[in-house]
Amino acid sequence: MPGETGFWINGIEKAIPKGETRNLLEFLREEMRLLGCKDGCSEGHCGACTVIVDGKARLACRTMVSELKGARVETIENLAKNGELHPLQVAFSETGAIQCGFCTPGMIMSAKALIDKNPDPSEEQIKKALQGNLCRCTGYIKIVEAVKLGARYIREQREEKEKDIIARVGENIVKNDAVAKARGEPFYVDDLFRENMLYGKLHLSNEPHARLIQVDIEEALQVRGVVRILTAKDIPGRNAFGLKIPHQPVLAGDKVRFTGDPIALVLAESKEAAKEGAEKIKVIYEKLPAYFSPTDSLEEGAEKIHAGGNVLTELKIKKGDPEKAMQEADIVVEGEYTTPFGEHAYLEPDGGLAEYLDGLITVWCPNQGAHQFREMIAASLNLPLEKVRVITTKTGGAFGGREEPTVQIHCALGAMLTGRPVKIILSREETIRMSTKRHAAKMHYRTGVNKEGKIIAGEAKIYSDTGAYASLGEPVALRHTAFAMGPYVVPNVKVQTFSVYTNNTPAGAFRGFGSPQVNFGAELQMDRIARKLNMDPLEFRLKNALEEGEATITGHILGGGVGFKECLKRLKETLQKEKIPQPQIGGKMGIGIAGGYKNVGMGAGLPEKTGSGLQINPDGTLTLFVGCVDSGQGSDTAMAQIASGVLNCFFRDIKVVSADSALTPDVGVTTASRMVFLSGNSVAGCAREFKEKLIGEVAEKKKIEPADLDLKGRDFLKKSTGDRVMTLKELGKLIPNLRHDFVYQPPETHPLSLEDIPEKPIEKGENHLHFAYCFGAQGVIVEVNEGKGKLKVHKVFAAHDVGRQVNPQGVESQIQGGVAMGLGYVLSENYFLKDGFPVQNNLARLKILRARDMPEVVSIIVEDNHPEGPFGAKGMAELPGGPVAPAVVNAIYNITGKIISRLPVQPEDFREKDE
């Protein structure tokens, strides 16, 4: 048995001969012919015979072989591996620590014993470790230096090795762009400069609603440095853009509908000249009546903002018999709620840079859908699609606010018409003035329950302000409608939603996409009913919660991946254990909760484009092509993580190219939490097929059965022998730039049913509005000082069903960021116009939360794997910003008894009035 009668030398087992009397030095040299171990004195005075025994430096001449039963001996011969010197050997040679060389093997072994234990030894420690080793030549100084250097090499090697990870889904992986970002290196669009570049500035409308009588650019043209001024008539193609209905003018020609409509584009040699030029443009308007709320724009005889009238869309759903059920209800609660417009306030102002070369327009810009921008640019420039390329720069936040272009078409237009590169970076004020907002909503609710605490009827009428243009007002209205009752079983429902034009800033996508508004209404209703029933609000929610097999109000019988009850239960457990902290602002403490759910993917029967590509490069790295935009949420990392795991290759060998219309597939807009599910599935599929392809290539070249091959790290291994038969780099040279593309077919969805839906839908597989939903429940500890009208959120608990987590750190980060936005929604953020202009026109007035305002956030992750998601993941980034708002308002009621029905909460909503 090994160990009982023998020992190991450099990993090779050696029997100890019976009656062995030699010392280890003799044994190594005579028996093993390992001559690196030197005999300088045979008496234990010189250290030339030093070897490592069981991790410790030992003098071989003083060690009897018969004592070594089971021991592990390492000699200098063991250090170099596969023809590569050990870092200590390299360091000794590099520093000139070797003269006659007789002491060297012993020195190195002493040093190695030290470094194995202490990777970063001090000079003192090194000297101490070497004190048994004599050197007559060098004076030791260079030897100490060599040990230090060797230790550094080893540390660096280890750090390098640590980067060689195969990323698995569910692990925390450092984001692939985090290092560059922490160094301030990546290029956002304003960081790009071009020779001979022009700067653009837009002249924006000064009227919220008017006909244009005259646009006078003469004086502006005289400004020194102004090169050209473009107006509506200069647009070669379609003078309109918009994701759903292209009717928003690129440069308004006949009519303006809000004060963010651009009228002219000034191109100049400098920013200053462009600005001066834009200010000198004179516009004569014929004013039209302007409306800033749906109530006003829906009035009889109101001026039509668009030819078709002031209603963008009206949606109605009906399930069961709501009228009858409402009459039968034991308790009916009625409420009216309003939520404001919201500004995304991504930190990087919007902008673009365009270049026109050889008939090809290239636009660099932040965005949420490179292909969608390309289509709009091509249409306005009257160019075929292949003549336009959109390359997504590092995108400094998006949150839905970069789905529509602002200046990107203008950049392209300027570049094409002048032949010079054009850069336009909006000021913060312009970014706020032009970019889309979250829809403001006014909601009327009625909810009926029976005595047992079951919801039997729900009604909602919702007015959604879509502002001056359609943008994504229609799908947002759909979400208002479908999610109006929250994640609860409501057998009899009627919901009616109007999306209405006004002269406000156009409203489009914003994290949550139509659900935060109704989330607020529905969750306030829930608490109010629970109070009437004298039920605990959490129990009441549990009793009515959606679960597998139950139908949503749109008639979708839910399959797997419904973790709502679990979220509620986990939230309950956490809250029960929580001790209420001491008041800090002299107020009273209380708790509030709310639930919520949100679709993943656009669904509703719309085509969901997906796809991804993988390519092997000559240097052995792989390029992953994905269409989704990484605006900070970490999709590049998540996608590389999925690919690395499936391919079984190193995460860092996968270079991600995302959202470049010339290289990556069109996958639709990065929105609706859809990318983990859709791109994730397509990356997984692509990686599976690509791996097969690569293995097939190796199999053919090496004449090995594909089934006997696997990829691990950078090596193709023959499974039966474990031998490396080829490396990725070798294969990369043989088939450079081989690319494979894959398109994932998502589960089918159906349009919103506008027909009456039965109270208890039976048919499975019908009315699948979405292929997945994510669920959440949040709780808050709040303090209210009624006397002073002060409010403080102490702690937020956020329980979220995210399916399987791809990157737990990333998931947590999305929850925290979402909660911060949700807190802004309830506590401070607002957006409205006065005299047609934004009141909250800068970051200070927008009152975004600062670090000092941020409470502790406890994330509670529920992993209810989605059967069809990649590894069970499903997407989750939007919901965390929703429930926190109603939770805070519910807490305020629990503390003060005051019903608040609007956002953001104002001090007068809960301040004690002096009687």
Added chain:
Amino acid sequence: MAKVKVEFKVNGREYSREVEAATRLLDLLRNELGLIGTKEGCGKGECGTCTVLMDGKPVNSCLVLAPQANGREILTIEGLSSGDRLHPLQDAFIKKGAVQCGYCTPGILISAYYLLKNNPRPNRDDIKEGISGNLCRCTGYVKIIEAIESVTEGREGHEE
């Protein structure tokens, strides 16, 4: 417009440039010196993405005129690491997942660096206060605060 000479040190290096008197320090750094790590999020002193240290004190470089930097020493994000070796704060931001879109990151790192220089053992509130001139729209600050906390003195993960 009259040109003014600005001689100053940025990240330990001497520079001399002729600029227009109204040029902002931010533009001088970004456009003239190519130090694009310092960002412009608002141009009005509200967001802190343009934060640099001037003679060791944090300033919003969008509010400082370039001539005011004459004879001064500036530290930008590019000067925080030395060569390939990242500053422990940068390491911590990376490891703790405090970086999302990254637009606020350089400014917040500079604010955090200043905070720790002057108060090596800040508590949570000090940290929050120390970066409250910097907005972040992505992270909710939690991981940023944790990252800074992890490199305060006497903490695990503290290097140097």
